[in-house]
Amino acid sequence: MLDIVRQDTEENPSGADRVFTFFRDRLLSGELKAGDRLLGERELALALGVSRPVLREALRSLAMLGLLDIRHGRGAYVRSADASVLGQALTLCLAPEPNILDDVLQARIAIECQAIRLACLRASERDLQAIAATLDTLVDSLDDPETGGGADYAFHLAIVRASASSALMKIYEAISPLLMRSHVERRRDTFREPAITSGLVEAHRQVFLALAQRDPDEAERRLRAHFEIGDDLRRKNLISTYQGQGQAS
């Protein structure tokens, strides 16, 4: 029938691959938009000239990639692009590597430092207000490590969002799951004393001020300083922990 594209130029893709490519290209070209409903599996299989199991393999793969939302009894719907799949892919990709948690922090610094530079040029009044709001939350939740951590993340996320760069934003979202794991894993090694947390707030405030003054160099400098302080704290605390124990376990 339709026989799909059939690029026999060099490959010999299986039926499921052909169907997969068929839909992926239509997704990429925008021919299929988020929210669109696909035909039923039986009709689609007939239209594309493959059997239902083969069609299902392709559909399932698209769903796993987050491109499709297949609901029992309802049908298959095109899903809007989602960074969560990207995050999973990154996690899987980095899984066999050693020291990923440390490493992912480097990626975080990379993204944020560029984001804040862009934000200095592009941030709207609303963006700045949003960042200021997270700063307020941060101050209000000094005694609660849980919401405090959330506010901390919100602050940095708001900066990336203010960069108005979807690429930076997506990548940042992608590394977020790993960032969280890193954060949780490190929380054991991080003590939270009033003096330190207040210093933390001050560091955030300095970053925000430089951003509000639209000074890219200064903003990046203060952001880097903030990250380095976090590094130092963790290091010192690690040392004191081992010294306190007298011996490593």
Added chain:
Amino acid sequence: MLDIVRQDTEENPSGADRVFTFFRDRLLSGELKAGDRLLGERELALALGVSRPVLREALRSLAMLGLLDIRHGRGAYVRSADASVLGQALTLCLAPEPNILDDVLQARIAIECQAIRLACLRASERDLQAIAATLDTLVDSLDDPETGGGADYAFHLAIVRASASSALMKIYEAISPLLMRSHVERRRDTFREPAITSGLVEAHRQVFLALAQRDPDEAERRLRAHFEIGDDLRRKNLISTYQGQGQAS
């Protein structure tokens, strides 16, 4: 039989989802390593208590994610983590966004600037030699835009590799396809005159020297300058093109 994990805590995943999760977790935990061969589809289906089509849906999804390499007549093998899938996912994720090509350049700058800082601290002698080698290739291929472009990419890639950060490396590889598209698309707008290309070589050399001297701030500064010059060139050329035409088409 085995009945798999069966996390009925909150979800009600389909059989294929259960099988998918089953293997993904085993991949993440390292229980399944790259190169391992899976049992045959019939045996696996029996062992996991699902039908073969369902098992195939899961296997196919894993293959689409680049975790499995399924070969006709051979069997299914666990594949080593590959950034190409990450790149595809990113492409799909960014597809609906406007101005991705510009945007991806920002991500590139972000990664490279952090990478070169790390490289100043971590780069080995071999790394530096590798970068120097790409610089030589760059010089030798001044008259050939094709290999010259390749050498340019190789230079920047070598810097990221010298950062010894797998996270930065994977992300850089992930954006590479989009970077290439951006590069090709912009090549139309970029003129290559001897004066300019020699300036380009000089900029690369300056970056390399700062790196070899292990000066993070200076290295990043020069790298940023290099990127900005590229930006300026493109802008100027765009303007002159439109002026030369007298009218935009």
Added chain:
DNA sequence: GTCAGTCCGTGGTCTGACCACTCTAGACAA
């Protein structure tokens, strides 16, 4: 010793059937 043909195990595909879920239109009762 080398090469060709055959066989077997593997993934690839198909058919047709049945089950489970969701929605809705129609029947029924208040």
Added chain:
DNA sequence: TTGTCTAGAGTGGTCAGACCACGGACTGAC
């Protein structure tokens, strides 16, 4: 008239069994 309930249709989810296509290994002839 209105609200609720139920039966049906349409949809995805699953299954069984069969056959085809490909790749490798074994075996035989040369």
